Structure formats: C-alpha cells, structure tokens
Amino acid sequence: MHTEPTPADALPVPPALLKAPAPAAEPPPAVIVFGRDERGRPHASRFMGDEAAEAENAARLMGLYLARANTELLRDLAARLPAGRLFPSGRGFVPFVKAELYERLLAATGMPDAPMPTRAASKPADAPPPAGAGSGGKGSPDAPGGAAKAPGDWASIGIGSIVLACQGPMEGWWEAVVTHTRADDRFVLRWRDFPDDGEITRARNDLGLLPPGSREGLG
Known part of the structure; x- marks a missing residue:
C-alpha cells in the first residue's frame, strides 16, 4: 500500500514548543517629582520607573514631592511633563511647568500646595x-x-x-x-x-x- 509522505508542517510538534511565550514583565510605573521652589514657582518632571530610588533621593534632597504614576490619571499627567535628569550629586533637574498642569498634579495626588522648605531651597x-x-x-x-x-x-x-x-x-x-x-x-x-x-x-x-x-x- 502506497502512502503519501507527511508534510513537514504536519509533523508532531514537541510539547515544549507549544507553550506560549512568557509575557514580558511590565516596566515599573514612572515617577513624578514636583513641588514649588522658594519663590513659589511650580516645577515637575517625570522619571523612568527604574530610576525610582534615585528620584526619591533627589526629591528628598530638594524638598520636593514624589508620586508614582500608578493610575490612569497620573500616567496621563506624567506623559505631559518634561523628562527630568539625575545628577551625580544626588539632586535632579526638575524644570518649570505651567500653573494649570501643576494644579492638576496637586489635585491628582492630594498633596498640599506649599513652597519647598528653606533648608532644601538654599544653595x-x-x-x-x-x-x-x-x-x-x-x-x-x-x-x-x-x-x-x-x-x-x-x-x-x-x-x-x-x-x-x-x-x-x-x-x-x-x-x-x-x-x-x-x-x-x-x-x-x-x-x-x-x-x-x-x-x-x-x-x-x-x-x-x-x-x-x-x-x-x-x-
């Protein structure tokens, strides 16, 4: 009895290859550093989630707030902010932002609207x-x-x-x-x-x- 060869694509597939690829781990949420300077001017910037520890240290040194963008509203606000930069000194570059955007950030985080402490603001x-x-x-x-x-x-x-x-x-x-x-x-x-x-x-x-x-x- 003559049989046709089995097409290559019909060969049995090893069970190990049938497993779906593991989903990529989601990156940690971005963090937002924000606050007013000693003159009352609003500053805010976003940092990558893997910079969270360094950004938290910078916020503490500069007397600023830090929030994790772990809600849809905060993710949207973070996307509207300029990217910050971290310096070897431990401090960071947190640019000025428009008052309207800063007020929305305060409302989303529930933080009080206050200038940074004088000690942190001093050069x-x-x-x-x-x-x-x-x-x-x-x-x-x-x-x-x-x-x-x-x-x-x-x-x-x-x-x-x-x-x-x-x-x-x-x-x-x-x-x-x-x-x-x-x-x-x-x-x-x-x-x-x-x-x-x-x-x-x-x-x-x-x-x-x-x-x-x-x-x-x-x-």
Missing part, C-alpha cells in the same frame, strides 16, 4: 556667588551697585551678569550667572537655579538677555 556652599563676589568686577558686592545686574545689551555682558542660556534641545532657556570671561569672547556660566549641574561655556551670541525692566532672577 550649597560651593555654589558660585550670583554677583561675582570677590571679583571686584561689574555686579560684584564691592563694585558700584552691589547687586547682580541684567545687562542691557550683549556688549555689556560681564562677570556677575544674569543672562539666559539654552540648556539643550527641547529643554528651554534658563537663568545663568557669568562667573568667568574668556579671551575668545566666550563665557563660563553656572545655572542660577541648578548649581550642581556644573559649569557651562557659551559664546556671547549664544546668550539671551532678560526682558528690559525685568526683575526675574535678580533677587
């Missing part, structure tokens, strides 16, 4: 003096005027000036303090609100000026 001892103290240059306490100044034009930028510098793509412009000048018409700066982020260098034409008459950032 570390090695932060640069905002007015270029000890330099004797423009804007230093022992120079005429005494306080940090916003230059009226690019030619007036010098040590102690408060200017705007771009943090990076999609991260916006932030207040920075000029700490040194260089011969190639470039400046060394420190972020005014994030001194732990270290120094940056920018060319004169890559800096922005505060709006005329603005007192923002001048103390």
